[in-house]
Amino acid sequence: MKLFNESVYINTKDRLSQFELNNCIYQMINKISKPYEKIAVVCIGTDRSTGDSYGPLAGHLLSKYALYEFDLYGTLYEPVHALTLEKTVKQINGEKTLIIAIDSSVGYSEYVGCIGIKYGPICPGSGVGKNLPSVGDIAISGVVAVSGFSPLLMLQSASLGMVYTMAEKTTRAIAYSLYKLQMEKHRASVVGETFSIES
Numbered sequence: 001m002k003l004f005n006e007s008v009y010i011n012t013k014d015r016l017s018q019f020e021l022n023n024c025i026y027q028m029i030n031k032i033s034k035p036y037e038k039i040a041v042v043c044i045g046t047d048r049s050t051g052d053s054y055g056p057l058a059g060h061l062l063s064k065y066a067l068y069e070f071d072l073y074g075t076l077y078e079p080v081h082a083l084t085l086e087k088t089v090k091q092i093n094g095e096k097t098l099i100i101a102i103d104s105s106v107g108y109s110e111y112v113g114c115i116g117i118k119y120g121p122i123c124p125g126s127g128v129g130k131n132l133p134s135v136g137d138i139a140i141s142g143v144v145a146v147s148g149f150s151p152l153l154m155l156q157s158a159s160l161g162m163v164y165t166m167a168e169k170t171t172r173a174i175a176y177s178l179y180k181l182q183m184e185k186h187r188a189s190v191v192g193e194t195f196s197i198e199s
Helices: 017-031 051-062 085-091 151-156 160-198
Strands: 002-004 007-011 038-043 071-073 097-107 114-119 138-146
Touching: 007 017, 017 097, 017 114, 017 138, 017 160, 038 051, 038 160, 051 071, 051 097, 051 138, 051 151, 051 160, 097 114, 097 151, 097 160, 114 160, 138 151, 138 160
Parallel strands: 038 071, 038 097, 097 138
Antiparallel strands: 002 007, 007 114, 114 138
16 A cells, blocks of 8 residues: 555555455545535546546446445446536535545556545546546546556556456445445444333
């Protein structure tokens, strides 16, 4: 795990990366100071570019976890990208919702294959010169290519296997966190009911 610019970077090639990612995302959700009533996961990107498909792939995999209590925006079939992001953000009540935003990014060569997690919003498209609305209380960025000359070309030539692995590990970590939060909520309600009956 590496600390860089207030982000935690986890290398998905590391043997313990899934364990680290699970704990990091869960702890960040658990310790956030913002009061919220629900969780929304916004997966940004498009399947028209291999590198930019990290978000939609994660959204597609997360759509299979319908038993958990969360709102999902952005899948392979209904992507959230430059043309739909603003409309999507307006659908979410940001004051009462904890928003987890997922998007691909470009960065230094040593960070390619890493997933960065931080408090605060994602600024989609900033690595390729686009000015789009920022979104998220927790930002999850998959570094899929090297920044610098022709970042769009670098995104298009990213390894699909690497991007899919990153999306898969991100999905497992979010599902793990949602499961733990849901179980804790259930236990708290059971304890509350028991206390009420006994008192």
